[in-house]
Amino acid sequence: IKLLQDKGISFTINPTENLLSREEFIKICQEHDALLNVGTNKLDEDFFQRCPNLKGIALFSVGFDSVNIPSANSRKIPVGNTPDVLSRATSDVAFLLMQSVARKSFFNHKRILGNDWGSFDPLANLGQELYGKTLGVFGLGRIGIEMAKKCKAAFGMKIIYHNRSHNEAAEKELDAKYVDFETLLAKSDVLSVHSNYSEENNELFNKNAFAKMKSSAIFINTARGKFQNENDLYDALTNNIIWGAGLDVTNPEPMKSDNPLLSLANCCALPHIGSATYEARNGMAVCAAQNVIAVIEGKKMPFCVNEEVYF
């Protein structure tokens, strides 16, 4: 806010998307030059058609799946995101979920809450150690790299990854090996999703995919819930097809308390808190404000996902 004020930019704040109906939201966007979109308002073709005066959109997220990019491109509207500043925080949550699942910490916490400490049994509550195991990264971008670094440093894990293209710098730094999707499924002891979501990957992690994974594998998703089919995940977790799952993102969001996944000992879920640290959210706010300022000043956005609009 201070960055915008210092530039003398006047603005209207809508504290959360839920306070406005879509009609009210669109009306406000029609009256402004730029939108700083905190939240998950869908910015689809209809939105762009109805907001012809918008000159730029700054997202408060690194993911830009909420925006129809071809619609923005056809109107030469730049869309900005918040890269890098949340990579540590989000990968911290992936790492936290990985260990929580491996040692069943959420489940055991629930046991104490239910007054079920239990008596000592050498074969009860057994988890997995991650030392020397293989981390499979689906989407070795900024967040995936941070996750891989932690897994390597903490547990000496081997890194394999699948991307649309090779990330040679990361391969060198992490000794990471590019594999095809089938190999990623078959070889990962922990498979962590860090890719940008797009329709073509909708429910990519489904019955077929889980069936190709190790029965000892842990599935982690801190990217977008739509990557997973949750009925298939439930079946995989209850039929020992895979060993466990840790989700910071669900399909749909919000996840409801009666979701059967929450009743399982081998699944834990968080309410999309990947970037929820003081440090990351502050960094995101600065990136978003810088993107807005660029729009107002007629300059190129510093963090733009569709740079083609400037050519």
Ligand code: 8YV
């Ligand atoms: C946000 C995220 O909390 O950056 C992203 O893509 O998913 C999270 O950091 C969320 O998008 C709300 O804006």
